[in-house]
Amino acid sequence: MSGDRKLELSADEMRALGYRVVDMIVEHAAALPDARVAQSASRAEMEARLREPAPAEGRGWNSVLDRVSAEVLRPMTHNSHPRFFAYVPGPGNFVGAMADALVSGFNPFAGAWAMSPGAAQVELVTLSWLREACGLPATAGGLFVSGGSMANLTALAAARHHLLGEDFSRAVIYTSDQTHSSVQRAARVLGFRADQLRLLPADDGFRLDPARVQAEMDRDKAAGRIPFCVVATAGTTSTGAVDPMGVLAEICRAHGAWLHVDGAYGAAAALTAEGRAALPGLGEADSVSLDAHKWLFQPFECGCLLVRDATLLRDAFRLVPAYLRDTDLSEEEVNFRDWGVQLTRGFRALKLWMTVQVFGMDAVRDAIVWGMRLAEAAERELRARPGWEIVTPAHLGIVTFRWRPAEMEDAEVDEEQRRITAALAADGYALLSTTELRGRTVLRLCTINPRTGEAEIAETVRRLDAIARGPG
Template sequence: MRSHLLNDTTAELYRSSVTEGVERVAAKLATTTRPFTGVTPDALSPTVDAVDLDEPLQDTIAALDELEDVYLRDAVYFHHPRYLAHLNCPVVIPAVLGEAILAAVNSSLDTWDQSAGGTLIERKLIDWTTGRIGLGPAADGVFTSGGSQSNLQALLLAREEAKSRDLSKLRIFASEVSHFSVKKSATLLGLDPQSVVSVPVDREKRMQTVTLAEELRRCRENGLVPMAVVATAGTTDFGSIDPLPEIAELCAQYDTWMHVDAAYGCGLLVSNKNRDRLTGIERADSVTVDYHKSFFQPVSSSAILVRDGATLRHATYHAEYLNPRRTVAERIPNQVDKSLQTTRRFDALKLWLTLRVMGAKGIGSLFDEVCDLAYEGWQLLAADPRFDVVVEPNLSTLVYRYIPADATDPTEIDRANLHARKALFASGDAVVAGTKVGDRQYLKFTLLNPETTLDDISAVLDLIAGHAEQYLGDTLDRAS
């Protein structure tokens, strides 16, 4: 079995095996005509269940043949222009190259003696990102697994910086459409269920700062401690950006940690024309970015950035076998001193190669394209009497729902939209997401593929309308 270890004696096997895998994926990408086959869990499960993991195939070609049946054939392909569902982007080739390199070398980014140059590359990218944000010379950060982990670490730092050790008194303020990880993080940090105060949003789905000011005032009057305000720069459902300058002023007034969840909106950091939409982010104490959303990177590629690098000490623990205290005096750069993780992939390499091949302007132009497409899609929806669209997009998300000409019971309209989404997914012709606005069921386009066109959007809207109309027609037939 040593013949399968990657080393100097197996370099040729490595080359041929990876080449075979790449050839198959390339062929799949070239011939995929739909984002999904429509396979159901009941249909695919028996194929996977039939695999005996205790009986190896002993052959790479056979294993790849089997992989076609259990994965490649029925995968959901984000590169297809009619995948319009979640915050999953098509990936750029330099980043995929980085993924292949980092997997083979397998550096672990916790300590210098496991990564060397990888440590310096990650630190350079952190400095580059904090510079783009404008956090100042003391800024620092670390790569993470994703936005949820970044938000958790930011709120950990905020908790430790708060002027109270009584956790029951701490409060976090976030908009009613902020990411669910805010509440999840509060629970993980030992805070009371009521510690997260939900602040209403305006018609554009942006946090109402007048209400935030009132809630902060009430918090102080009741002897509680405003631990953090979480502003969102790109909400998951609407792509809305909270009024960052106004929130920054309130945080300064109440001496409250300002965290900006820019997991989605971070693409504006490299935008060639929309960077001003993030004005105010430079005043944050911490920022979440997900390069694997709007920088077109493979999962995972994310980071938590902080204005004052000294605050990262709240995640620091020393172990004699790993990062003993003496390494601090020796000025050895151990990234584990900043991270919630120990073993950690060299995900920074993907972004590094992307910037070295494409440049920031290249990434920004791709994100600008999808933002422009979303605006065109919003105009299309606003002019189409079959649909109700919620807000004009700040980024690249459209939330809408089908409304029949002879408007029926709102509950039936909800069911028609749910059916349309499920029927579309089952057909494999396109993939769209769903959400609720108030109590009503809506559909969602998350546009992150520059290859998607307005014609694609129009065609998918026609498919949705057709499925919804068929559902309503069938319901009417059954009733009669």
């Protein structure tokens, strides 16, 4: 294909390309349950396949898609696979994927109301659904961001601006050693010193201990420091543990501190009765992060931040240089560029909005509950087999466990968990991951994909058991 300075295809070529892309996605989804969960390749292999000078002449979209299929998308771990139980799955859904295609094709600028009022209004409506689910008041608002890392960063930036102003040298942030590493990264990016972030030992249930937080705050205040912010977690990555948010909110109010809840994993469960029961105090937070690309089944990237007083986001981030005044029209019209870090931002809300419109919120709720049931099923399967120890019972779709032969020392048992994980990955049927709890390596299943069946859970446990009892 010769060069085209307009970077255009004909209408017929665009249709043909689009149809083939859709066919590739559908074929991938249909074949996924029978495929290996993960395939990888070394850096040397990928360099050999893909390293080249930029082509001066176009090669035609058909041959390029052939190459994408064979060389780019083949060696990958399928986060949306029904037997991907590692880390936190990204189940996605086809409607969300098509919403992303629409967003890419129409390319709306979602930073200013005047540029795309439909995008802004859909974002406002979708945020209101999540706000209500989390139990936050009508004053709350927020925005969609790339994920939990950016949501946590944005929340801490808004809190710092509101409570500390320009001088935050004496401020202290309190959280547990089970908190996601993105909180540490956010503090670093925002200029907090390492000694301003207190990673407190979690209690026996892997939760942030309010008594320890209270004691640390009192000690810091007596020493002339400022208790600034507590970061609680609604669904830790390792165990699904939920920090006592209501009690922590009371402590924060007494000290004039901010309570941020990292609910990137678990907050979406508040859409269900079971989830609300597991998340008491969520609505008392000053801010909540939530990842729709986890337990709301959206393609990456679809994170969200909600702030109890939405005006605090605008106070922290709004800047209107001369070249943007034409789009700064009315207080009623929300310019999301004023509510976060990004000026240029994509229309992330559409995929969640379309998913709910197509399937209905009841179906989304049922899918969330199914994830909890699958973790409970995995726990039952494990308890039925001798030699397996449940470390933390199924909670919010996560169960942790350990193969524990009686004759082995702890260090040997740790190595056994790593051997089992590697052997299951090599088997290809399912994938899980390890974590560390109380200094010991444990196995972990996260079961939030609504397309996973109970039979697949049972077969995964059967294969784990066979690997564990096989030669080491």
